[in-house]
Amino acid sequence: MKKTFTISVFTENSIGMMNRVTIIFTRRHLNIDSITASESEVKGVFRYTIVLRTTKEQADKVIGQLEKLIDVLKAFVHEESEIVHQEIALYKIKTNAVANTDLEQVVRRHHARILTVDSQFMVIEKTGHAPETQLLFQHLKPFGLLEFVRSGRVAITKPMKAFSTYLEELKAL
Structure with a gap:
């Protein structure tokens, strides 16, 4: 099996x-x-x-x-x-989504954090297992997800x- x-x-x-x-x-x-x-x-x-x-x-x-x-x-x-294992995922979102209070709630609910805010984009980091990082990916799509990358398992x-x-x-x- x-x-x-x-x-x-x-x-x-x-x-x-x-x-x-x-x-x-x-x-x-x-x-x-x-x-x-x-x-x-x-x-x-x-x-x-x-x-x-x-x-x-x-x-x-x-x-x-x-x-x-x-x-x-x-x-x-x-x-x-x-x-005991984890992965790290990074999400790049359009900066115009920053003003959206729903985005802040999504980030907090998923225990993620904002790494950087630029004039055109922001980067969000989530550490966890693959299903957790994938779920955040799904929740961030409506906010204008520009890029997504997930590390391998550590x-x-x-x-x-x-x-x-x-x-x-x-x-x-």
């Missing part, structure tokens, strides 16, 4: 690493719903957070393939209940074992 999984891949920072990671998914005909990359809590180690819908067996196979890549230090697969695991502990275990091998 297909479910949503979040895969965390810890790598060294090397050129072409994202391509080498994503090709593993392409070869298995798995569609990536979102991918984010950033520095991790360990100096020199980068973290890719990848979201996909697949079976647990396929996700486990992908982890095995990822860990065979040079420069991949460790990869993990997480179910939804094992992580996730932290609930288990308390720190990644640095895994690195120490790897060094001991």
